[in-house]
Amino acid sequence: EYVPDIIAFIERIIGKGLAYESNGSVYLDIQSFKGKGYNYRKCVPSKGDTSKADIEESEGALAASSTEKKHPNDFALWKNSKPGEPAWESPWGKGRPGWHIECSVVASDILGDNLDMHSGGSDLKFPHHDNELAQSEAALGVKQWVNYFTHAGHLHIKGLKMSKSLKNFVTIRQALEHHSARQLRMMFLLQEWDKPMNFSDQTVEDAKSKEATFKNFFQRVKALMREDYLADPNGVGFRKKEQDHALLELLLQTQDEVHNALLDNFDTRTAVLSMINLVAEANKYLQEVGDKPAVLLIRKIAVYSTQMLKVFGVIQGTDDLGFPLTDGAPGDVETIAKPYLDTFVDFRDKIRNFALSLPKNDPSKTFLLSACDEVRDTSLVEVGVRLEDRVDQSAIWKLDDPAVLKTEVAEKENKIREQKRQKQQKRLEAIEKELSSIKPFLEKLPDEYFSADTYELDDNGIPVKEKNAAEPLAKSKIKSLKKEQAVYKKNYDKVVKKANGDIPEYINALEEELSELTLDQ
Secondary structure (H helix, E strand, O other): OOHHHHHHHHHHHHHOOOEEEEOOEEEEOHHHHHHOOOOOOOOOHHHOOOOHHHHHHHHHHHOOOHHHOOOOOOOEEEEEOOOOOOOEOOOOOOEEEOOOHHHHHHHHHHHOOOEEEEEEEHHHHHHHHHHHHHHHHHHHOOOOOEEEEEEEOOEEEOOEEOOOOOOOOOOHHHHOOOOOHHHHHHHHHOOOOOOOEEEOHHHHHHHHHHHHHHHHHHHHHHHHHHOOHHHOOOOOOOOOHHHHHHHHHHHHHHHHHHHHHHHOOOOHHHHHHHHHHHHHHHHHHHHHHOOOOOHHHHHHHHHHHHHHHHHOOOOOOOOOOOOOOOOOOOOOHHHHHHHHHHHHHHHHHHHHHHHHHOOOOOHHHHHHHHHHHHHHHHHHHHOOEEEEEEOOEEEEEEEOOHHHHHHHHHHHHHHHHHHHHHHHHHHHHHHHHHHHHHOHHHHOOHHHOOOOOOEEEOOOOOEEEEOOOOOOOOHHHHHHHHHHHHHHHHHHHHHHHHOOOOHHHHHHHHHHHHHHHHHHO
């Protein structure tokens, strides 16, 4: 639908003497363009004149022979179509638009003669954006068609630029099968937007770690806000003055750091890391001051962090504090759930504390503690409640997405299973090594160490000469053999001690354990 506009746009450039027709194609005349005071290659000015490789990259399939253009740097605005290619009627014959012209025409038609900001990948600086600028400024008669360009860095997969040719292409939809949208947004925020970004297990895990830091802090603050701190006349102000003032100062400092970072080329990485540091210090503060925190100061830090994460697109919804439970979840769920969960958690605390006070061998102890663990790790998880037991304090509850909690429980169980498997594997290898070292001691006692088939032995079983030999053994040889026997006896005694005097029974016990471990594997 824009082909007539494209043709009219090109005719304006020709009318100004800045383009020419050649063999049914039209080219921008770079030398004439420069001669009228325009600058060419603004996005990559350091490159100087365009090389042959640049020209081939610039026009690709549209590249023409050097005889068709006045100067090798000239690029196509309109290209004569070959048989079978798309074609439209034009004053220069049937042809098709050049690679860059459509962007200039559509943008100028919608946005006018000047664009405040234009974006694209870093690979589009030249030729695409440089040529866009040249043809637009030539047609519109302006020396600056775009005020600002933002060129984003490429996405790399494990160190290599993502591309279909390398078969390392990952779509957003595929990434979302393994990671949440929030985690991916956090990952992008932790990168410099105009530099190459590496998508790897390490960068994703870093983003997940930062997300968890914010989430745990928000949940901790919500739990703090649920307490009746206003009932204490001294519960609102600064009761730990030195620590309180230091934390307030850090909040003000962080706000300045975040603001300045965003003014400095949208440095979201520095901004997020400053916020993470603030949250870490707030957590440390809560640990140090115990039951006397400046609650409203802590809430102020949480609200500020929430607001900034909303600006960054990490948090959606209208809640003024923390991540929403699930997409579209009402903001007052915690208020509704509070009295019920408080009552239940208080009851469970009493049961758990009673169970902990029971003797270790009391069967009721194991039963009650198992029941408390099951309701924490299974029943409450199903309804989106995270319950955290604390030493010498009541348990704390936090609301979360059931899917997230189930994933965490599954990962925890997998980790425990893997640790158990590794422990079993080490034990299995240790038993096999032990058996291989012990079984030889079943073959002979220390007093039977030397065989009569090999040596003639004295009354103490010590060799005096080799079987059928004419000469007796040298004294040095006999001494060496005695030493060898003494070492064997010493090791034999160690095995006997380890086996409680019964090596065959010890070996049987090891083999039974080995069989059980092999079945578990």
